[in-house]
Amino acid sequence: MPNAITIFSPSSVSNVGPGFDILGFALDDLGDKITLTLIDGDYDIKSIGAELPSDPDQNVATVALKSLAKSCGYQGGFSIQIEKKFKPGSGLGSSASSAAGAVFAANELLELGLSKKELIPYALDGEQVASGQRHGDNIVPCMLGGFVAVKSVEPYEGFHIDTPEDLKVLIIFPDVPIKTAEARKILPQEVPLKTGIQQAADMAGLVISLMTADYELIKGCLEDHFGTPYRKRLIPFFDEVKEMAFEAGAYGFNISGSGPAMFAFFKKGDDLESLKHQIVQQYKGADIEVRFHESGINKKGCEVL
Numbered sequence: 054m055p056n057a058i059t060i061f062s063p064s065s066v067s068n069v070g071p072g073f074d075i076l077g078f079a080l081d082d083l084g085d086k087i088t089l090t091l092i093d094g095d096y097d098i099k100s101i102g103a104e105l106p107s108d109p110d111q112n113v114a115t116v117a118l119k120s121l122a123k124s125c126g127y128q129g130g131f132s133i134q135i136e137k138k139f140k141p142g143s144g145l146g147s148s149a150s151s152a153a154g155a156v157f158a159a160n161e162l163l164e165l166g167l168s169k170k171e172l173i174p175y176a177l178d179g180e181q182v183a184s185g186q187r188h189g190d191n192i193v194p195c196m197l198g199g200f201v202a203v204k205s206v207e208p209y210e211g212f213h214i215d216t217p218e219d220l221k222v223l224i225i226f227p228d229v230p231i232k233t234a235e236a237r238k239i240l241p242q243e244v245p246l247k248t249g250i251q252q253a254a255d256m257a258g259l260v261i262s263l264m265t266a267d268y269e270l271i272k273g274c275l276e277d278h279f280g281t282p283y284r285k286r287l288i289p290f291f292d293e294v295k296e297m298a299f300e301a302g303a304y305g306f307n308i309s310g311s312g313p314a315m316f317a318f319f320k321k322g323d324d325l326e327s328l329k330h331q332i333v334q335q336y337k338g339a340d341i342e343v344r345f346h347e348s349g350i351n352k353k354g355c356e357v358l
Contacts, residue, residue: 057090058162059358062154063198063351064139065146066222066309066316067190070275071255076214077146077190078200079351080222085150086136086358087114089158094130102137105151113148114155117179121156124175125165142230144314146191152179153196157355169196169354173209184233191310198354200263216350217266219321223303223328224346225294226314227336231287236311239283248278268304271318275305288313290335297335301328321349 063084069076096109096118109115118131133155141147153176160167173196177187189203193211204210244252255274262270285291285308294315298306303317319325329345336343 055162057088058158059086059088060154060158060161060355061086061358062150062157062355063195063353064150065191065194066224066314067146067188067194068277068280068308068310069190069200070259070277070305070307071252071279072190072202072259073252073277073279074188074190075203075256076201076259077194077203078216078222079194079198079354080145080224080346081348081351083138083145083224083346083348084195085138085147085154087151087154087158088134088136089155089162090132091162092130092132096130097132099132099134100137101134103141103147105135105137105141111182112151113179113182114151115179116182117152117156117176118159120178121159121165121172121175125163127159127163131159139226140228140230142232143226144231144308144310144312145224145226146195146310148180148183148233149176149191149195152176153192154355155179157196161357170209172196173206177206184237186237194354196354198352200350202260214260215264217263217268217320219266220263220350221319221321221323222348222350223298223317223319223325224309224314224348225316225332226309226344226346227289228342228344229287229289229313231312233311236284236287239287240280241283244279252278268318268320272304275307275318277307280311281308284308284312288315289339289341291315293335294332297328297331301325 063079067077106112258274298317
């Protein structure tokens with residue numbers, strides 16, 4: 054048995070349009086590179102690219118590892134190095150990348166033989182530290198890959214949604230940190246019946262439009278009536294950027310997770326350089342740095358490097 058392993062755990066987009074706490078998908082080439090090593094001591098945490106909690110009871114990765122270790126009877130410790138390719142608080146599932154990646158790595162390293170689905174509850178234990186709730190729309194796509202719908206997490210039930218092969222995602226993330234727990238506090242606990250019906254209709258339309266590659270229907274169904282009207286206030290120039298994206302030919306636009314990252318659907322081959330320049334100029338006036346990431350749907354999820 055080797056005493057160390059390095060894995061990649063992808064970032065993810067959650068709360069996809071009308072799929073609040075339900076829909077999520079994994080991204081290519083953006084996420085956590087995690088090296089896990091077996092040690093005789095307790096838990097040692099190193100981070101690169103972001104400042105993460107050093108207390109094992111506060112770090113989502115080590116909380117998830119402790120949960121898995123307790124379940125399988127592992128008595129030793131772990132040294133974990135997490136290299137972040139994106140900032141926590143970006144709306145791209147930072148805590149999920151760390152929690153899912155950590156338990157995936159431990160399962161491989163300890164040769165436990167658990168499936169990725171069986172690892173989800175332990176990753177959720179870590180995610181709960183960051184968001185205060187056990188929601189799986191980041192954890193599940195991060196772990197399993199693909200575009201997923203989460204029916205429940207106790208136990209996990211969900212399904213994958215086929216997406217068009219030429220679907221491309223543009224991620225836009227201005228440097229304005231937003232904590233998931235704080236973003237949830239501004240949401241109403243009740244919504245009007247009419248709003249709930251519209252959200253359900255858009256959810257059904259989005260799923261079928263993705264499965265049938267009906268881009269115009271995707272465009273009409275990627276609205277969120279629960280969270281976006283409130284959370285967009287936390288994101289400078291949300292409405293302006295949304296308008297720019299649609300003028301550039303986007304097939305839908307919304308907030309990734311709780312923000313500030315936003316995402317837009319395009320087709321592979323679409324040239325987005327002009328759009329990016331417009332967005333940079335918009336934020337430049339407010340002295341806000343903005344970054345971009347173009348991606349397909351990552352269908353692998355966590356993987357050994």
